[in-house]
Amino acid sequence: MRLLFWLGLALLVILALKKKIQPPAASSGHAEPDAPQGPQGPQQGTAESMVCCAHCQIYLPASEAVRRGEQVYCSKEHAELA
Ligand SMILES: [Zn+2]
Numbered sequence: 001m002r003l004l005f006w007l008g009l010a011l012l013v014i015l016a017l018k019k020k021i022q023p024p025a026a027s028s029g030h031a032e033p034d035a036p037q038g039p040q041g042p043q044q045g046t047a048e049s050m051v052c053c054a055h056c057q058i059y060l061p062a063s064e065a066v067r068r069g070e071q072v073y074c075s076k077e078h079a080e081l082a
Contacts, residue, residue: 048062053075054078055074056074060074066078
């Protein structure tokens with residue numbers, strides 16, 4: 001019987017702690033830091049435009065492309081060759 005008493009007390013303490021913790025968490029519930037800008041398009045984190053190397057016609061992400069004038073290349077070597 002004493003064990004039940006302590007179990008009940010522990011439960012009450014846990015519930016009291018939960019109630020204390022909840023209010024601040026609930027008040028900042030509507031603040032979403034990175035909400036998607038639009039529903040269209042796959043947003044996998046790798047949604048990047050692909051470009052084609054003017055020398056070897058290989059496709060690569062635009063961020064990795066080497067630009068020379070109006071052409072884009074897959075590498076510095078191909079940019080120099082063209
Ligand atoms: Zn190339």
